Amino acid sequence: MRDDEIACATLLDWLEGRLPDDASAAVAERVRNGGPDLRETVGWLREFLEFTRTHWLHDVPPIVGQSLREAFDQHRRGGEAPAPRRIRPTLLFDSRSERELVGVRGGPMHRAGDVIHLAYTCPDADLLLDVTVRPTGDLDLAGQVFGRGGPGPPVFEATVHAGGRTSRSVDGDDLGRFRFTHQPVPLERLTATNGDIVLDVALDVGRP
Amino acid sequence: MDTDIDQRASTLSGTTTHVSARSDAELLQACREGDAAAWGDLVRRYERLVFSVALRNGLPRPDAADVTQSTFLALLESMGSMKDDHRLSSWLMTVARRKAWRLRARAAREIPNGTDGFREGTAADGVQGWEREADLYDALVALGSPCNELLHGLYLDPEEPSYATLARRFDRSVGSIGPMRGRCLQRLRGLLGEDAR
Numbered sequence: 144m145r146d147d148e149i150a151c152a153t154l155l156d157w158l159e160g161r162l163p164d165d166a167s168a169a170v171a172e173r174v175r176n177g178g179p180d181l182r183e184t185v186g187w188l189r190e191f192l193e194f195t196r197t198h199w200l201h202d203v204p205p206i207v208g209q210s211l212r213e214a215f216d217q218h219r220r221g222g223e224a225p226a227p228r229r230i231r232p233t234l235l236f237d238s239r240s241e242r243e244l245v246g247v248r249g250g251p252m253h254r255a256g257d258v259i260h261l262a263y264t265c266p267d268a269d270l271l272l273d274v275t276v277r278p279t280g281d282l283d284l285a286g287q288v289f290g291r292g293g294p295g296p297p298v299f300e301a302t303v304h305a306g307g308r309t310s311r312s313v314d315g316d317d318l319g320r321f322r323f324t325h326q327p328v329p330l331e332r333l334t335a336t337n338g339d340i341v342l343d344v345a346l347d348v349g350r351p
Numbered sequence: 352m353d354t355d356i357d358q359r360a361s362t363l364s365g366t367t368t369h370v371s372a373r374s375d376a377e378l379l380q381a382c383r384e385g386d387a388a389a390w391g392d393l394v395r396r397y398e399r400l401v402f403s404v405a406l407r408n409g410l411p412r413p414d415a416a417d418v419t420q421s422t423f424l425a426l427l428e429s430m431g432s433m434k435d436d437h438r439l440s441s442w443l444m445t446v447a448r449r450k451a452w453r454l455r456a457r458a459a460r461e462i463p464n465g466t467d468g469f470r471e472g473t474a475a476d477g478v479q480g481w482e483r484e485a486d487l488y489d490a491l492v493a494l495g496s497p498c499n500e501l502l503h504g505l506y507l508d509p510e511e512p513s514y515a516t517l518a519r520r521f522d523r524s525v526g527s528i529g530p531m532r533g534r535c536l537q538r539l540r541g542l543l544g545e546d547a548r
Contacts (some may be wrong), residue, residue, distance in 0.1 A: 150530075150533060151533035151534070151537050152529050152530045152532065152533030152537060153533075154410075155529070155532060155533055156529060161529075186384075187540055188536070191536070191539075191540075192506070194483060194484075195384040195507055196507035197507040198407075198487075198510075199403065199507055199508065200399040200400060200403050200503065200507040201399060201402055201403045201406055202399065202421060203398045203399055203402045203416070203508055204412070204416050206416065207396065207402070207416050207419050208391075208394060208395070209399060210420055211389070211390075211394050211420060211423050211424075212390070212391065212394075214420075214423075214424055214427060215387055215390040215427065216387065217380075217492070218427050218492055219385045219387070223528075229474075231363070271516070277400050304387065311413040312413070313412060313413045314412065330480065
């Protein structure tokens with residue numbers, strides 16, 4: 144093999160630091176003494192590696208693909224997409240009420256690690272929420288929407304109003320799950336939409 | 352309550368770039384004729400590029416998702432009048448970048464002290480880096496499967512999957528990944544107009 148004929152894979156191993164010291168030194172020596180073609184190849188590989196280090200391609204939240212599929216269907220049919228229906232689901236279950244029933248003391252908000260389970264229902268969907276108290280006193284909120292009565296879009300985008308602040312989550316998955324972390328108290332309101340419906344629930348969690 | 356909602360709601364990890372056999376021009380033409388599958392292919396081909404452009408221009412994920420969506424909606428509206436179907440990546444990046452800038456400018460105006468609190472873009476987001484990214488992305492698409500997916504996994508995936516993970520994904524031995532990436536990069540270099548060795 145001539146000095147300027149080092150396999151591309153070997154050059155990459157060298158540039159990426161995957162070779163043992165002695166093999167790495169040998170490749171470095173051959174590159175130093177190599178011809179212009181070899182140096183050009185090394186230069187191109189270095190440039191590629193440097194470029195890709197700052198140009199990652201991030202996965203896109205599933206809600207984007209879902210919305211764009213619907214937008215295309217709407218475009219094909221012509222006309223404007225109807226506004227999503229706003230629904231206020233009814234509270235079905237609140238674990239804090241259960242605690243009161245069995246005589247557990249401790250007030251409406253609890254210690255670090257305590258979890259409040261909430262369930263809401265409406266004709267279109269059920270909504271489950273778990274609120275967890277963090278050691279710092281702020282809250283994590285995990286939710287899941289179970290659609291009913293039809294194959295509506297499964298991915299939900301959620302917005303939570305907490306402590307005077309609004310946060311939005313676009314990272315819901317195709318099981319209808321979403322999550323917020325480090326929310327200030329109190330949790331006041333949550334909305335979740337899949338483009339067809341907007342579930343809107345008033346929350347009362349973490350008030351002194 | 353026995354649910355699994357405490358599991359992390361996350362985007363699918365370890366996904367690979369979807370590679371449609373059809374060219375951009377063919378997909379665009381099919382979209383104009385109302386082919387929803389072609390639209391899905393087009394979105395899957397470029398959504399990560401557009402989303403990453405928005406993130407690199409300093410937007411948080413929810414805003415970057417909005418920019419991605421509105422960029423593709425702009426494509427949907429403009430498809431009938433597009434003059435060059437062969438430079439779609441550049442077109443999408445241009446629109447996404449402009450939308451990201453506008454969003455940042457609007458956010459900055461809404462914040463009393465005039466700073467928007469967003470991250471600064473990197474030098475690599477300059478025009479030169481931007482054009483190179485479009486070229487690179489086009490070449491990766493042209494490279495096809497499995498090189499497209501392999502190079503994406505090795506060099507463009509922020510999860511940085513290990514060789515072992517990639518070997519499982521491609522149903523190959525770990526030892527074959529290194530030589531395969533060498534061959535794929537040589538082909539990529541050829542497609543980018545260099546003399547592949």
